[in-house]
Amino acid sequence: MLRFLFRRLVMAAAVAVAVSLITFTLTNFASDPAIAMAGDTASAAEIQQIREREGFDRPLVVQYADWLSSAVVGDFGYSYRMRVPVSDLILSRIPVTMMLGGAALTFAIVLAIPMGVLAALRPNSWIDRTALGVAVLGQAMPTFWFALMMMVVFSVFLGWLPASGARSWQHFIMPAIALGYYATPAFMRLTRAGMLEVMRSDYIRTARAKGLRPHVVLFHHGLRNAIIPIVSLAAVQFGFMLGGSVVIETLFSMPGLGFLAWESISRADLPVIQAIVLVIAVFYVLLNLMADLANAYLDPRIRIG
Amino acid sequence: MLDVSNLTVDLPTPAGTLHAVRGIDFTVKQGETFCIVGESGSGKSLTSLALMGLLPKGAARRADRLAFKEQDLLSLREHRMADLRGNRMAMIFQEPMTSLNPVHTVGGQLEEALLRHQPVSRKEARERAVHLLDRVGVPAPASRLRQFPHELSGGLRQRVMIAMALMCGPDLLIADEPTTALDVSIQAQILRLLRDLQDEFHMGLILVTHDLSVVARVADRVAVMYAGNFVETGPVHEIFRRPRHPYTQGLMNCIPAPGKTPPGGRLGAIAGIVPSLVGTITGCAFRNRCPFAFDDCAHGRIDLAHIGEKHHSRCLLPERQAAANAGRPELWQAEEAHVEALHQPWEKRDARPGEPVLTLDAVSQTFKVRRAMFQAKIPLHAVNEVNLDIREGEVLGLVGESGCGKSTLAKILLGLIEPTSGQVLFDGEPMHSHGRKFIARHIQPVFQDPYSALNPRKTVGFIIGQPLMVHGLAGRAEVERRVKELIDLVGLPQRVFNSLPNQLSGGQRQRVAIARALIMRPKVIICDEPTSALDVSVQSQILNLLLDLQREFSLTYLLISHNLAVVQHMAHRVAVMYLGRLVEVTNRANLFQDPRHPYTQALLDSALTPDPDAGVPDPKLGSLPPNPLDPPPGCAFHPRCPKAMEHCRTQMPRTIDDKAGRVECHLHDQTAPISIANKRARISAA
Numbered sequence: 007m008l009r010f011l012f013r014r015l016v017m018a019a020a021v022a023v024a025v026s027l028i029t030f031t032l033t034n035f036a037s038d039p040a041i042a043m044a045g046d047t048a049s050a051a052e053i054q055q056i057r058e059r060e061g062f063d064r065p066l067v068v069q070y071a072d073w074l075s076s077a078v079v080g081d082f083g084y085s086y087r088m089r090v091p092v093s094d095l096i097l098s099r100i101p102v103t104m105m106l107g108g109a110a111l112t113f114a115i116v117l118a119i120p121m122g123v124l125a126a127l128r129p130n131s132w133i134d135r136t137a138l139g140v141a142v143l144g145q146a147m148p149t150f151w152f153a154l155m156m157m158v159v160f161s162v163f164l165g166w167l168p169a170s171g172a173r174s175w176q177h178f179i180m181p182a183i184a185l186g187y188y189a190t191p192a193f194m195r196l197t198r199a200g201m202l203e204v205m206r207s208d209y210i211r212t213a214r215a216k217g218l219r220p221h222v223v224l225f226h227h228g229l230r231n232a233i234i235p236i237v238s239l240a241a242v243q244f245g246f247m248l249g250g251s252v253v254i255e256t257l258f259s260m261p262g263l264g265f266l267a268w269e270s271i272s273r274a275d276l277p278v279i280q281a282i283v284l285v286i287a288v289f290y291v292l293l294n295l296m297a298d299l300a301n302a303y304l305d306p307r308i309r310i311g
Numbered sequence: 312m313l314d315v316s317n318l319t320v321d322l323p324t325p326a327g328t329l330h331a332v333r334g335i336d337f338t339v340k341q342g343e344t345f346c347i348v349g350e351s352g353s354g355k356s357l358t359s360l361a362l363m364g365l366l367p368k369g370a371a372r373r374a375d376r377l378a379f380k381e382q383d384l385l386s387l388r389e390h391r392m393a394d395l396r397g398n399r400m401a402m403i404f405q406e407p408m409t410s411l412n413p414v415h416t417v418g419g420q421l422e423e424a425l426l427r428h429q430p431v432s433r434k435e436a437r438e439r440a441v442h443l444l445d446r447v448g449v450p451a452p453a454s455r456l457r458q459f460p461h462e463l464s465g466g467l468r469q470r471v472m473i474a475m476a477l478m479c480g481p482d483l484l485i486a487d488e489p490t491t492a493l494d495v496s497i498q499a500q501i502l503r504l505l506r507d508l509q510d511e512f513h514m515g516l517i518l519v520t521h522d523l524s525v526v527a528r529v530a531d532r533v534a535v536m537y538a539g540n541f542v543e544t545g546p547v548h549e550i551f552r553r554p555r556h557p558y559t560q561g562l563m564n565c566i567p568a569p570g571k572t573p574p575g576g577r578l579g580a581i582a583g584i585v586p587s588l589v590g591t592i593t594g595c596a597f598r599n600r601c602p603f604a605f606d607d608c609a610h611g612r613i614d615l616a617h618i619g620e621k622h623h624s625r626c627l628l629p630e631r632q633a634a635a636n637a638g639r640p641e642l643w644q645a646e647e648a649h650v651e652a653l654h655q656p657w658e659k660r661d662a663r664p665g666e667p668v669l670t671l672d673a674v675s676q677t678f679k680v681r682r683a684m685f686q687a688k689i690p691l692h693a694v695n696e697v698n699l700d701i702r703e704g705e706v707l708g709l710v711g712e713s714g715c716g717k718s719t720l721a722k723i724l725l726g727l728i729e730p731t732s733g734q735v736l737f738d739g740e741p742m743h744s745h746g747r748k749f750i751a752r753h754i755q756p757v758f759q760d761p762y763s764a765l766n767p768r769k770t771v772g773f774i775i776g777q778p779l780m781v782h783g784l785a786g787r788a789e790v791e792r793r794v795k796e797l798i799d800l801v802g803l804p805q806r807v808f809n810s811l812p813n814q815l816s817g818g819q820r821q822r823v824a825i826a827r828a829l830i831m832r833p834k835v836i837i838c839d840e841p842t843s844a845l846d847v848s849v850q851s852q853i854l855n856l857l858l859d860l861q862r863e864f865s866l867t868y869l870l871i872s873h874n875l876a877v878v879q880h881m882a883h884r885v886a887v888m889y890l891g892r893l894v895e896v897t898n899r900a901n902l903f904q905d906p907r908h909p910y911t912q913a914l915l916d917s918a919l920t921p922d923p924d925a926g927v928p929d930p931k932l933g934s935l936p937p938n939p940l941d942p943p944p945g946c947a948f949h950p951r952c953p954k955a956m957e958h959c960r961t962q963m964p965r966t967i968d969d970k971a972g973r974v975e976c977h978l979h980d981q982t983a984p985i986s987i988a989n990k991r992a993r994i995s996a997a
Binding site: 106208209211212213215216217218219222226227230231234274304305306307 | 363365393394395396397398402404406409410411412413414415423424427428429459461472475476
């Protein structure tokens with residue numbers, strides 16, 4: 007168990023290094039940090055001065071090693087534009103993104119699992135077809151368009167919900183629905199397929215042969231088995247939501263990581279971009295690790311022999 | 312206690328309504344064992360599910376009367392039926408490996424059956440569970456409650472299933488093929504257990520099976536089911552002594568019965584296939600396969616007719632003729648391999664009958680396996696220093712319980728895996744150094760399950776001819792010609808050339824698999840349980856075909872089977888495997904008449920023959936097979952051996968090789984047992 011955890015943590019570190027190396031290289035090729043730092047009005051001499059002062063004229067490998075050695079201890083440098091430590095900036099933005107991701111995931115699961123179960127219990131019925139329709143719609147509709155439509159209806163016409171910011175829980179409703187709805191079809195399909203398979207299995211027949219009540223057969227014996235792959239999917243989807251919140255946070259002007267990423271990219275604020283990419287990559291790996299642990303807990307066949 | 316009258320089960324299919332059960336009547340009394348025997352598709356399993364109200368969605372159950380302890384089940388609402396299920400009537404299913412919920416503990420699954428139906432505390436339920444687990448022979452019952460199903464072997468899981476069915480002390484127990492998936496040694500134990508429990512709890516027992524040997528040993532009354540209907544019913548002795556219906560007679564002629572069918576002789580066979588159950592069947596459903604059918608059989612409705620004391624048969628044949636047909640296996644004409652179909656003669660290699668064609672020299676296969684996700688890998692000695700000659704032109708039987716390494720050995724011989732140590736000589740040359748293609752040229756497999764062994768998207772012609780293409784042995788036209796020869800040879804109609812496997816029956820598919828194995832004209836065929844997925848009547852056809860081909864082309868077979876009657880019928884020599892080691896190798900006569908290894912004796916004792924007087928054997932194989940990951944020291948068989956001696960626990964037995972064959976057992980070691988120190992000295996000297 008400990009060895010397993012250790013191996014996974016080493017792997018997480020390796021992924022983080024690889025991701026940071028790629029982002030560091032790409033961002034440095036895409037734009038010149040000295041120009042970005044100096045601002046639009048700076049002269050060529052000023053830029054050259056910055057370049058020498060900040061060490062941007064050194065070989066990229068050296069710069070990366072320098073950056074990495076500070077990053078390991080949580081020092082990502084200063085934002086070029088905001089003149090504050092990148093780590094402070096990120097820490098202040100994480101809660102909003104986590105809340106948005108959590109709310110979106112909750113919305114997706116609460117919507118998808120009951121629909122998937124109902125669809126599996128009555129395959130090809132109107133429930134199944136409705137669920138399928140909802141799923142297809144979710145996947146076909148671009149997230150930003152859906153978000154804009156909600157804004158038009160609920161904020162502009164009806165005035166029920168705030169259109170931007172993240173000051174209260176109401177601010178999170180529309181972004182969470184927009185972000186979560188896109189993940190719903192995957193959850194629903196997996197639930198439906200899993201339940202269809204589980205309910206056909208021999209042990210469900212055994213449970214029925216014991217005369218157990220229908221809800222016990224369905225939940226205690228059925229869903230308990232079908233839920234196992236859904237946990238893995240939830241981890242992947244949550245990571246995806248953290249990364250994918252760029253569009254939603256920008257649209258709703260929510261001060262989260264995604265919005266910060268968008269701002270930093272448009273301003274070529276390289277240290278911030280690098281740090282955000284790294285943070286999200288590490289999150290991804292950790293979430294997968296948690297999913298594995300959760301699966302081991304849920305499925306005794308994986309747990310201990 | 313159970314009274315069923317005119318029970319029908321209809322299933323909707325795209326082709327129309329399938330009448331799976333077509334109006335059967337029977338009763339079961341308290342303390343009685345009623346066996347329903349039939350082949351796949353006969354409707355026997357649906358009958359048992361219909362009684363329990365567990366039919367799949369869409370299936371329709373109808374009956375004139377369906378009463379359980381004077382209670383009408385037909386008008387019972389589902390929730391009232393659920394009150395009976397698992398309580399007054401309980402069921403055991405065929406698949407112990409998949410019938411328990413993998414995510415809940417054994418204890419939880421046992422207890423919930425009782426908690427659902429009776430006002431008992433969790434503690435009382437747990438006590439009952441421990442009591443029953445102990446009663447059904449699960450060792451260390453109290454500690455099993457916290458285990459999960461995957462931690463138990465198949466035999467133990469089936470015992471847990473039985474204990475679960477008994478939690479509420481039911482009046483009626485329905486067992487659907489309760490021992491089919493299990494080894495012979497465990498089969499005997501489970502059948503004994505069911506019989507003892509039935510006496511103890513005074514239950515009615517409905518046993519559904521395809522196995523006539525099981526029926527003969529446990530039944531009080533028997534119903535033979537064919538195409539959704541009972542064709543013959545009666546007391547077990549009547550059915551086995553005086554079978555009257557041609558189908559029953561045919562079935563009995565199909566199974567190799569030691570003492571009745573000469574070894575290697577032709578088995579009876581029932582030609583043809585079961586008619587479609589969609590729509591109505593006029594006349595006798597069996598008439599197209601019946602050698603005695605006459606004009607009247609095609610018309611009207613044929614009822615079960617009284618022909619003896621409580622003995623009924625659904626047949627128009629006059630009683631005297633039916634009686635005369637019973638003991639004449641030659642009436643069940645068996646088709647032969649169509650050898651004349653071969654244009655190009657099978658190369659008569661410089662055959663040296665009796666010379667070893669395959670020699671296994673201290674072959675071992677060790678796998679590294681992980682017991683669980685977070686644990687280190689440990690070695691599993693699947694095949695352990697096996698020495699064996701397979702001789703030109705012989706059928707060598709390989710028997711042993713599941714998990715003993717039979718299939719691993721087969722994979723080594725097919726070149727699919729290379730042994731960890733030791734070597735295999737083919738015609739005196741190390742085989743694995745030649746590569747897989749060379750091996751495939753000379754050694755071909757026939758596998759157990761013809762449903763999954765054939766690519767479902769390729770035509771039969773392609774499947775049979777593919778080896779020739781892969782090896783570049785023939786051009787397109789030549790391949791087609793040879794495929795067509797082979798199709799004739801294995802007794803298939805030419806029209807299957809363009810069929811897909813799923814358009815064929817199980818027996819036909821197995822013929823395709825045999826044709827594919829033969830097309831390269833190999834020397835050796837590895838038959839891994841070639842008939843255990845097939846029905847009795849089809850099994851005999853395939854065994855006949857395999858024997859014909861073997862004789863005609865002096866093929867060498869390694870026949871792997873858990874069915875000892877089949878091995879006794881087919882094999883010239885037999886090797887017995889236990890936990891990766893060959894414990895006994897000898898010829899057929901010696902092995903079956905005078906087995907020397909206690910394990911062989913126990914296996915033979917637990918094998919069932921269709922003899923209604925013999926009862927259920929007690930092989931006295933104390934415990935269950937040990938975990939191969941943790942084999943016992945000394946002789947691996949000693950914990951189960953009734954004759955184990957002190958030094959069996961510590962010292963590996965030597966291999967004794969004499970006129971009577973080879974055996975690895977201290978009992979037969981004439982010399983004084985060598986001490987381990989001595990042995991070490993000898994090894995280091997060598």
